[in-house]
Amino acid sequence: MIVIISDDSKDNWGAAFEETLLQTESEVFRFSSNKLDIKPCAACGSCSGKTYGRCIIPDDMQQVLVKIAGCCSLILISPIVFGGVSHHIKKIMDRMASIGDPRYRINKGEIVKGMSGQGMNYYMVGTGNNISEAEKSAFLYLHEENINIMSAKGRAFVLDKGFNRELINKTAQEILHE
Amino acid sequence: MNKSNIMLLCASPRSKGTSAMLLERIRVVTGGEIVFLPQKGSLDKLIPAMQQASTIVISGPCYINTYPARLVELLETASSAGGFTGQKLYGIINGGMPYVHTHRHGITLLQLFAERNNIAWQGGFVLGVGAMLDGNPLEKHMDRKTIVPAFDMFIQHIAEGSPSPDSLYEQAQKPPSKIMTYVFSKLLTFLVVKRIKKHGHDPDAPNWYIREQK
Numbered sequence: 001m002i003v004i005i006s007d008d009s010k011d012n013w014g015a016a017f018e019e020t021l022l023q024t025e026s027e028v029f030r031f032s033s034n035k036l037d038i039k040p041c042a043a044c045g046s047c048s049g050k051t052y053g054r055c056i057i058p059d060d061m062q063q064v065l066v067k068i069a070g071c072c073s074l075i076l077i078s079p080i081v082f083g084g085v086s087h088h089i090k091k092i093m094d095r096m097a098s099i100g101d102p103r104y105r106i107n108k109g110e111i112v113k114g115m116s117g118q119g120m121n122y123y124m125v126g127t128g129n130n131i132s133e134a135e136k137s138a139f140l141y142l143h144e145e146n147i148n149i150m151s152a153k154g155r156a157f158v159l160d161k162g163f164n165r166e167l168i169n170k171t172a173q174e175i176l177h178e
Numbered sequence: 179m180n181k182s183n184i185m186l187l188c189a190s191p192r193s194k195g196t197s198a199m200l201l202e203r204i205r206v207v208t209g210g211e212i213v214f215l216p217q218k219g220s221l222d223k224l225i226p227a228m229q230q231a232s233t234i235v236i237s238g239p240c241y242i243n244t245y246p247a248r249l250v251e252l253l254e255t256a257s258s259a260g261g262f263t264g265q266k267l268y269g270i271i272n273g274g275m276p277y278v279h280t281h282r283h284g285i286t287l288l289q290l291f292a293e294r295n296n297i298a299w300q301g302g303f304v305l306g307v308g309a310m311l312d313g314n315p316l317e318k319h320m321d322r323k324t325i326v327p328a329f330d331m332f333i334q335h336i337a338e339g340s341p342s343p344d345s346l347y348e349q350a351q352k353p354p355s356k357i358m359t360y361v362f363s364k365l366l367t368f369l370v371v372k373r374i375k376k377h378g379h380d381p382d383a384p385n386w387y388i389r390e391q392k
């Protein structure tokens with residue numbers, strides 16, 4: 001199962017990716033993060049203690065977590081904001097801590113964590129127009145660190161020609177063939 | 179620096195955590211007031227205070243390798259409002275992992291925000307092993323011998339309004355040795371597993387949301 005979570009504040013990126021992915025994949029779920037009611041993580045610690053593995057904030061993130069826990073690929077699509085993601089997408093990332101494995105592992109000599117279950121492929125797509133080199137490299141760096149700490153696989157893509165169907169199709173195809 | 183004109187902004191939802199402790203250490207030297215980022219509602223009301231400050235210091239935790247969503251929201255709001263006139267910005271990010279590279283993105287994010295908004299970026303401070311401190315004084319940090327003087331030097335830079343180089347925090351903390359890496363991962367895992375079991379859960383059971391799907 002592939003889950004797409006996109007910030008569609010400007011253009012309908014998620015739907016465009018879904019259209020291409022559905023040509024090959026039968027199970028694709030899509031959320032527009034900007035239309036969901038998701039509160040910021042409160043760092044209450046419940047998901048690693050009292051309600052281990054479950055976030056206690058009763059909002060739309062509950063339905064998102066049900067889909068992304070155990071999905072095989074997660075695609076986060078966000079405008080590149082100061083070399084990172086928009087706050088709509090960052091709220092999702094922060095709240096994903098509840099499906100992480102809180103135990104520590106060692107990878108390449110460093111302490112890392114992992115996701116619960118089989119582990120997922122984690123893709124990030126950064127969008128924009130004429131994005132600066134500094135912002136592009138910061139965005140790719142964030143993804144690199146994310147897959148490291150989550151012990152996940154996956155790639156980051158930067159689409160800097162605005163809402164461009166051809167580039168969307170090409171990126172979706174690359175994700176399918178990973 | 180005009181002491182009354184410094185804004186000390188805490189980007190953690192925890193008012194007694196490590197981000198707040200670091201700001202308090204700065205406040206003792208620079209004066210000013212610590213402002214806690216509201217976790218609910220509009221952030222518009224914070225913008226005039228940011229525009230009126232001559233120096234802004236942001237201290238926040240590292241969530242998934244960069245600052246939390248709510249700070250990103252504030253930066254987006256501030257950037258749409260505009261009206262900055264060369265305010266000086268310093269940033270601090272602290273995270274649980276004993277490395278600089280895992281938290282550094284937050285500092286880059288603030289620098290890029292500053293460059294876009296006519297704000298004078300003055301440098302940042304990355305602190306690893308911040309979770310273990312859990313709001314306790316910096317003197318309890320495992321690299322206290324190098325971290326304390328480095329952070330106090332960072333405070334001096336803020337007080338004097340001078341730029342702070344990355345080398346200051348980079349040289350103050352070393353990644354743990356091979357043996358310590360092993361010891362840490364075993365010890366931290368032991369502690370989290372103990373906590374999970376104390377609450378009656380099985381750490382090896384499939385995640386709650388996976389069980390929900392069935």
Ligand SMILES: Cc1cc2nc3c(=O)[nH]c(=O)nc-3n(C[C@H](O)[C@H](O)[C@H](O)COP(=O)(O)O)c2cc1C
Nearest residue numbers: 190195196197239240241242243273274275308309
């Ligand atoms: C949702 C969430 C995500 C986190 N992600 C990371 C991370 O990616 N790397 C890390 O080292 N620590 C991570 N932490 C741990 C915090 O950075 C650490 O506990 C920090 O000291 C908290 O600062 P505070 O006391 O100022 O809130 C995370 C904590 C939370 C709640």
